[in-house]
Amino acid sequence: xxxxxxxxxxxxxxxxxxxxxxxxxxxxxxxxxxxxxxxxxxxxxxxxxxxxxxxxxxxxxxxxxxxxxxxxxxxxxxxxxxxxxxxxxxxxxxxxxxxxxxxxxxxxxxxxxxxxxxxxxxxxxxxxxxxxxxxxxxxxxxxxxxxxxxxxxxxxxxxxxxxxxxxxxxxxxxxxxxxxxxxxxxxxxxxxxxxxxxxxxxxxxxxxxxxxxxxxxxxxxxxxxxxxxxxxxxxxxxxxxxxxxxxxxxxxxxxxxxxxxxxxxxxxxxxxxxxxxxxxxxxxxxxxxxxxxxxxxxxxxxxxx
Ligand SMILES: [Zn+2]
Numbered sequence: 303x304x305x306x307x308x309x310x311x312x313x314x315x316x317x318x319x320x321x322x323x324x325x326x327x328x329x330x331x332x333x334x335x336x337x338x339x340x341x342x343x344x345x346x347x348x349x350x351x352x353x354x355x356x357x358x359x360x361x362x363x364x365x366x367x368x369x370x371x372x373x374x375x376x377x378x379x380x381x382x383x384x385x386x387x388x389x390x391x392x393x394x395x396x397x398x399x400x401x402x403x404x405x406x407x408x409x410x411x412x413x414x415x416x417x418x419x420x421x422x423x424x425x426x427x428x429x430x431x432x433x434x435x436x437x438x439x440x441x442x443x444x445x446x447x448x449x450x451x452x453x454x455x456x457x458x459x460x461x462x463x464x465x466x467x468x469x470x471x472x473x474x475x476x477x478x479x480x481x482x483x484x485x486x487x488x489x490x491x492x493x494x495x496x497x498x499x500x501x502x503x504x505x506x507x508x509x510x511x512x513x514x515x516x517x518x519x520x521x522x523x524x525x526x527x528x529x530x531x532x533x534x535x536x537x538x539x540x541x542x543x544x545x546x547x548x549x550x551x552x553x554x555x556x557x558x559x560x561x562x563x564x565x566x567x568x569x570x571x572x573x574x575x576x577x578x579x580x581x582x583x584x585x586x587x588x589x590x591x592x593x594x595x596x597x598x599x600x601x602x603x604x605x606x607x
Contacts (some may be wrong), residue, residue, distance in 0.1 A: 328351075330348075330351055331348065331351060331352045331353070331382060331461065331464050333352050333353065333354040333380060333382035334354070334376060334380045334405075335357070335383075336356075336357050336385045336391035337356065337357075337358045337364055337391065337580055338582050338583065339443045339580065339581060339594060340386070340410060340453075341354045341355065341356040341583075342581075342590050342594075343384075343449065343454060343457055343479075344382070344384055344457055346475060346479045346590075347454065347457050347458050347461060347472055347475045347476050348461050348475070349471065351461075351468050351472075352382075352461065355376055356582075356583070357369060357377075357391075357397070358391075358580070360580075360582040361557060361582075362557060363529055363557040364390060364557070364580065365506070365528035365529060366528060366529040368393060369394065369396065369397055373397060374400040375400075377397040377398065377400050377401055378401060379402060380405045381405050381406065382406050382407075382408070383398065383408070384407075384408045385407070386409075387409035387410060387440065388416060388437075388439070388440035389437070390440035390441075391440075406460045406464060408457055409456075410442055410443060410452070410453045414442050414448055416439055416440075417438070417439040417511065418438065418439065419438065419439045419507060439510055439511070441508045441509070441511055442511055443591075444509060444512045444598075445512050446490070446515075446595060447487055447515060448511060450480050450487075454476055454479060454480055454483070455476070458472050458473060458475075483592070486595055486596070487515075489599070490515075490516055490595070490599050491516060493603055494599075494602065494603075496607075497602075497606045498606070498607060499549075499607075500606075501518075501519050501548075501549055502518060502553060502602075502605070502606060503521060503522050503540065503549050503551075503552050503566070504523060504553040504554075504555070505523065505524045505525055505552075505555045505562075505563055506524070506525050506526075506528040507520065508577075509553075509577070509579075518602070518606075521543065521549070522543060524552065524562050524563050525558060529558065531562060532562060537562060537565065540566060541566065544570055544572075545570065550570055550571070550572030551567075551572055551573050551574075551575055551605035551606065552567045552570075552573070552574050552575075553574075553602075553605060554574050554575070555576060555579060556580075557579075560574055560576075575601050577601050578594060578597060578598060578601075581593070581594035
């Protein structure tokens with residue numbers, strides 16, 4: 303055999319094998335979610351037919367994040383983009399301009415009757431004003447029932463539209479995961495019912511949907527503007543309010559500084575515990591949506607029993 307023929311034969315075989323394997327195992331759908339909990343929902347429903355990435359770097363706040371230039375490349379070939387909406391993660395929307403083709407977009411808050419931020423985090427005693435994201439409270443993913451009834455169906459429908467041949471697989475996963483959320487809800491309801499306290503103070507206004515679902519009340523945010531230290535006057539009003547309501551535990555969060563929470567806790571001779579609205583793939587015990595919520599449940603239980 304002449305060397306030229308040998309090379310072209312090899313090339314032919316290589317192309318044959320590559321295209322053959324492409325038919326046998328189709329490329330997974332590329333998806334990007336702005337925060338880890340939403341990425342995990344995509345993974346739960348999409349299984350191995352989806353490759354999902356998270357834009358928010360682990361350890362960063364969802365309110366003060368700025369995407370890096372390297373993340374633009376991640377978004378360029380994405381087919382599905384999942385965001386919270388309500389103004390919270392518009393930092394991710396900036397990257398959409400880099401997408402080669404417009405992706406299918408799922409907005410978690412869409413279709414949900416949102417709580418109003420201004421009503422909750424207002425502390426008239428301290429002259430407090432509305433939260434950073436004025437208007438609508440975006441933290442819907444921290445209520446498992448809103449996730450089950452609104453976000454899971456939207457992600458399932460988006461995946462089906464992107465790969466109709468996998469509809470049965472996605473729908474079966476969606477159903478299985480919805481059942482898992484129903485048990486999670488039952489577990490949370492049962493344990494929270496037995497708590498003696500119902501009022502709490504947390505670092506930022508993330509827990510109103512969870513509170514509304516399970517009969518708890520976040521009476522104030524330590525940082526009404528996430529990432530910005532509150533005024534001395536505001537802290538003084540918080541201390542007065544906490545004493546009046548018998549609050550001794552301040553829930554801080556790993557993504558925000560606990561400095562003010564520590565000051566508050568020592569004033570109240572109380573404690574600081576860490577709730578986590580985000581979790582992450584590399585955080586044992588918080589590396590899936592159900593695990594993250596069970597982690598938060600155990601912290602709430604410890605802080606409010
Ligand atoms: Zn938040």
